[in-house]
Amino acid sequence: MASLVPMKEKKLMEVKHGELPSWMLMRNFTPSGIVGAFQRGYDRYYNKYINVRKGSISGINMVLAAYVVFSSCISYKEFKHEWQCKYHNEGTAHLIIGTSPTPIHEELNSGWIFMS
């Protein structure tokens, strides 16, 4: 069925499933387009949660929570080694839901060094 609105100006929710790849290619990927997209996103969030008569603390808490999740993803490699796993036998550890075989006695050793 031919659409009456030109595809370039449709919003995401109005694009049909089959038209999605061609819609994505038509989007504005110039620097000013990307900046405009970020500006629109920022304005949407700001006007919905912060720029209201009785804004609560959750407006900024959501941003901080997203920041914490983002930082955890970035530093995932470093704290992957610190998981405490129940079995510190290298063979079985691999079988348990893919946890890395961090031996728990290494943590214990460092703990004792700290205590002494």
Next chain:
Amino acid sequence: MNENLFASFVTPTMMGLPIVILIIMLPPMLLTSSKRLISNRFHSFQQWLIKLIIKQMMLIHSPKGRTWSLMLVSLIMFIGSTNLLGLLPHTFTPTTQLSTNLCMAIPLWAGAVILGFRHKLKASLAHFLPQGTPISLIPMLIIIETISLFIQPMALAVRLTANITAGHLLIHLIGGATLVLTSISPPTATITFIILALLTILEFAVALIQAYVFTLLVSLYLHDNT
């Protein structure tokens, strides 16, 4: 364990791209601006905070020194917000890096000193010799005062870096110790947890105090030179 302790201070990159630029740009995005006289709660709270800071800090300055108000208030807001955001888990704090703090300290200190030398040359040179010194001590004292002048930006940067880094390291260590102790002896773990809670409260205070101290010292150097 040794390598892991300092791994959290590594500049974050994602596939080779420096994410640290985005992280440094986050605190300014949280500080809002508004075209209205009376705006939403968030912005009103920031306005109240900035008014408090300006009144406290810029009262002692002459009108010439007050032209630096924007710079000093931006400085304290940036350092305060960056330090506070760094207390969230797994986040990266730019002020733990000596490079960031040197970049903030050296231009501000140099600006204040050069301002003083351009406009009040005699008074700036007179700072090198305190009043009432015995004549025999004059050469040595001038050397000491010159050294103390040039050490000011280094001290500013290193003070901020060392305080924030030390606080974060302590939190890492005591948190790790608490986790390990839960399986060995829970009462000791409870005591360590209380220590951790107190330390976190201290770190919140330190985050704000360090921002204040940095800005206060810059404004003091400015006051000497205007």
